Structures are given as structure tokens and as C-alpha cells.
Amino acid sequence: MNPASGPQTVLIEVIDVPSPRIVYLNGAFLPFEEARVPIMDRGFLFADGIYEVSAVLDGKLVDNAAHLARLDRSLAEIGIRNPHTLAEWEKLETELVARNGVSEGLVYMQVTRGVAERDFAFPPADTPPTVMMFTQGKTIVANPLAERGAAIVTVEDIRWKRRDIKSVALLAQVLAKQVAAAAGVAEAWMHEDGLVTEGSSSTAFIVTKERVLVTRPLSTALLPGITRAAVLRLAAEEDLRIEERPFSVAEAKDAAEAFYTSASAFVMPVSTIDGHKVGEGRPGPLTLRLRALYLDIARGG
Numbered sequence: 001m002n003p004a005s006g007p008q009t010v011l012i013e014v015i016d017v018p019s020p021r022i023v024y025l026n027g028a029f030l031p032f033e034e035a036r037v038p039i040m041d042r043g044f045l046f047a048d049g050i051y052e053v054s055a056v057l058d059g060k061l062v063d064n065a066a067h068l069a070r071l072d073r074s075l076a077e078i079g080i081r082n083p084h085t086l087a088e089w090e091k092l093e094t095e096l097v098a099r100n101g102v103s104e105g106l107v108y109m110q111v112t113r114g115v116a117e118r119d120f121a122f123p124p125a126d127t128p129p130t131v132m133m134f135t136q137g138k139t140i141v142a143n144p145l146a147e148r149g150a151a152i153v154t155v156e157d158i159r160w161k162r163r164d165i166k167s168v169a170l171l172a173q174v175l176a177k178q179v180a181a182a183a184g185v186a187e188a189w190m191h192e193d194g195l196v197t198e199g200s201s202s203t204a205f206i207v208t209k210e211r212v213l214v215t216r217p218l219s220t221a222l223l224p225g226i227t228r229a230a231v232l233r234l235a236a237e238e239d240l241r242i243e244e245r246p247f248s249v250a251e252a253k254d255a256a257e258a259f260y261t262s263a264s265a266f267v268m269p270v271s272t273i274d275g276h277k278v279g280e281g282r283p284g285p286l287t288l289r290l291r292a293l294y295l296d297i298a299r300g301g
């Protein structure tokens, strides 16, 4: 089949893993193969934990203070003590990035409520949390998908009511990604009562035909995206018209432009939604402008 006319096949993201790969677990930097978590870890048994992801660009962490603040807030919301100060986290992340020689990619951090016998008792408050981090080398800037735009599908949002918490309980998002993969596309936008909540791993934006940038306002219905906040700041500096309001799937399909944001995709143009072209079916000018501006600040510009 001619790839230009056929469905967009998901580009398999190449994840660069050094050998040896060094990860962080509970105070130690270890080869990946030696990092072991007991089967009674509450993250494994109950998804009782929080995670965070910061991008790495030119070997430096992007907007990391904001990611660490969200990690701190998520942990507080579920009553897990943050095992590190923000400065300690940053030092650990920086060391892990250096040890793995990551110049572009991401740092993943996870804290679970720790290891406790699986019964119906809540674990004692002094149970040490399990702290884990790894890195992945990945091409973010020169991602070919950003040049042609990502095709996406829409799925019903079947998640719980506290989506503002960055919980490791991601089954609904996994199912959304499964639908996306079956359709041969990179992302799925979730909707509730006909209104888009967010992407399965990203924040959803549209640009209306009147050139208004629209994204859903923050609430417990979605994750407060760190990239979202940065893009909104940039758009305000550019004097763009911004509306933080819910929008429907139908409005998104009829929009002039659409894109999604995340730490690992930055600003990703959307070409089609459920096979329906958005605008011209290729990255729109405003989207590309915001992507370029975001890249600039991510690089420390």
C-alpha cells in the first residue's frame, strides 16, 4: 500500500538504552539487571504509587522544578511522604542522566507506598516508600511525526474522578493506547459527555478557525500538564487569544488546527482525528510556531 494514502502507521519510537544501563532504586545506582523490587510492593499489587516524567534536552532537564512540584503534590494527595527534597531529587536525576549519557530523552521517577504484607490492613506510616528512577534516550526534537502530524483516534474516558493525581494506575490509558495501536496511530484523545478531557498521555489543544487557542481548564478531570502550562504562557506572551474551556470531539474535528503536549512529545501537531482531516491535514502554522517557541525555552532560550 502507498504509505502516503494508507492509514498512518505508528512510528515505533526508538528507545536508546545504554549498556550497562544504570537505574536508581532506594538510595543506590545499580545496573538495571540488579534492580529488584519485592513482589509485595504496593505499587505492583495495588498501583499504590505516583510517577513523574521530565524531558532531557542537550543533557539538561526541561522544566524540572514544575515536574517535581507536581510529584510532591500528587504524593501529598495520596498521603505518601515525599522521600526527597526537590534539590535532592534534582541531584539524583542529574546524576542518573550523566551515568547513562542521555543527551535527549527522559527521566522517569516513581514512588510507591512501599513493601507490606498484602492483607486488609493499611501499612504502617513508617513503611519506607519504594523510590525508583530510570532514563530513556529518545529523539524528541527531530521526531518525524512532528513534521507530518500525528493521526489520533478518540475513545471514551473511563477513568476515575481524580485524574489530577499522577497515579501509576494507568489501565484506562493502556486500553486507550491499545485502541490507538489497533488503529495504527500514536495517540488517543479521551472524551466524557462528548467533551475532550485529554490525551491518554498528553494534553489536548485546538486552534479554532477564528485563531483562538482552546484547551480544557484544569480540574480533577485531567492532569495539570506541565507542558500545557508552558505553552499557555508562551501563547499569552505572543498575544494569542486563549480560551480555557471544554471543547467537543466535533469541534476538534472542525478546528483549524489541533495538537497535543507532553514532556516526551513537547508540542505534537495532529493531522487527523478518527480519520477526519483537521484543517489541511498537516501541521498548522500556529502549532508549528508554538512548537518552535517551546523548543527554544526547553533549550534554555
Ligand code: PMP
Binding pocket: 053, 198, 199, 200, 201, 202, 203, 223, 224, 225, 226, 227, 228, 261, 262, 263, 264
Ligand atoms: N495528561 C496525561 C493523562 C498524561 O499522562 C500526560 C503525560 N504525563 C499529560 C497529560 C501531559 O503532561 P506533561 O506535559 O506534564 O507531560
